[in-house]
């Protein structure tokens with residue numbers, strides 16, 4: 001950050017006000033809920049502005065995914081205005097105003113807290129653990145993370161207000177922290193991840209001064225609450241720009257603070273097949289998001305942690321543990337270790353382990369086992385995972401093709417084909433050949449491929 005911008009961040013003097021006719025933020029692109037909140041606050045005599053990512057995205061001509069409002073009303077005052085309002089958060093108290101599926105987040109202007117006694121800010125070793133000190137809009141701008149995130153759209157006159165040079169950064173496609181970067185990361189280390197994520201999402205460059213402390217301060221992420229890191233992972237990897245986020249995290253050496261095992265496994269990945277698997281997994285998830293199809297963290301984590309499970313299972317087998325037990329132990333251990341960094345909710349943890357546990361079962365082609373695997377609730381996700389792995393070896397590619405083919409067959413056709421010796425793939429168990437005698441399961445329907453593999 002240049003000395004001038006530092007000075008301007010520390011002492012906001014004259015804000016730059018861009019009147020309605022000189023910017024492209026239109027009420028047409030602001031959600032109904034956000035407009036109701038802005039007008040509701042204004043009509044009650046409060047100051048109300050759209051702020052943060054929504055203003056940034058609108059100025060860039062992108063449709064925001066959510067709308068945040070900043071106001072001089074306290075959370076309690078906001079609650080009195082809107083019946084459909086609940087107060088949330090302790091660390092950072094907020095009002096949520098709910099309109100069906102839409103939630104508009106309303107934050108009271110935060111102050112700098114210098115010498116103030118009337119608020120509630122708790123700082124330990126430079127880290128802000130609670131931030132509920134109210135202030136002015138200028139102070140609020142300075143408490144925000146990046147200059148492009150500190151722009152306000154004022155409902156009183158539809159102007160955009162820039163206290164910190166955010167407009168300039170938008171024009172330069174630059175991501176810069178407000179204030180001294182090291183101090184701001186000590187206050188909240190998750191800002192390092194936000195920098196990588198927003199640069200990926202917006203295709204911006206992280207300003208050198210903003211990126212400089214990553215190496216030295218990245219370790220502070222170890223103390224960030226693991227549940228918050230899980231939320232951040234979802235934003236990074238499941239919002240349509242996962243591959244770009246991953247690339248950014250790797251480039252700035254932040255990945256090892258979130259996924260140390262993945263970084264270790266990538267270091268052993270001489271053939272590049274793990275990297276290719278991760279890239280395809282993330283690109284596939286991005287494509288699903290772009291198509292409006294659902295995505296799940298389970299598939300994503302199964303992809304990111306796969307290399308480590310393979311390495312560990314191999315090591316355990318090398319030490320004499322039986323194959324299936326080695327896999328089971330490896331999966332448990334990898335999940336337990338990862339859980340210390342990023343709190344993966346249990347339901348996803350089960351799904352991840354199932355996706356992994358089903359992988360060896362794709363090598364089994366006896367009629368009974370094929371039908372059983374296709375009926376498994378996690379079949380579709382595990383099959384998608386198998387396809388991702390098809391670059392690992394010729395036999396995996398053949399396996400992927402075979403499983404793709406069998407899903408196009410009717411149950412009768414599948415039964416027939418499995419009864420023929422030719423049905424079994426090279427090197428696979430010739431189950432079909434030995435199983436000419438049909439038992440019970442004739443005509444049982446294989447699981448219909450589910451429309452959504454990631455569900």
Ligand code: ATP
Nearest residue numbers: 051052053054065068143144145149150188190191
């Ligand atoms: P996205 O478009 O992905 O939602 P965003 O910038 O809107 O990105 P949010 O998490 O929705 O991100 O946060 C809204 C706004 O709140 C930000 O634009 C920023 O002004 C402020 N903010 C969020 N997190 C922090 C933080 N850790 N420190 C300071 N300000 C923050």
Ligand code: MG
Nearest residue numbers: 052053054066
């Ligand atoms: Mg946002």
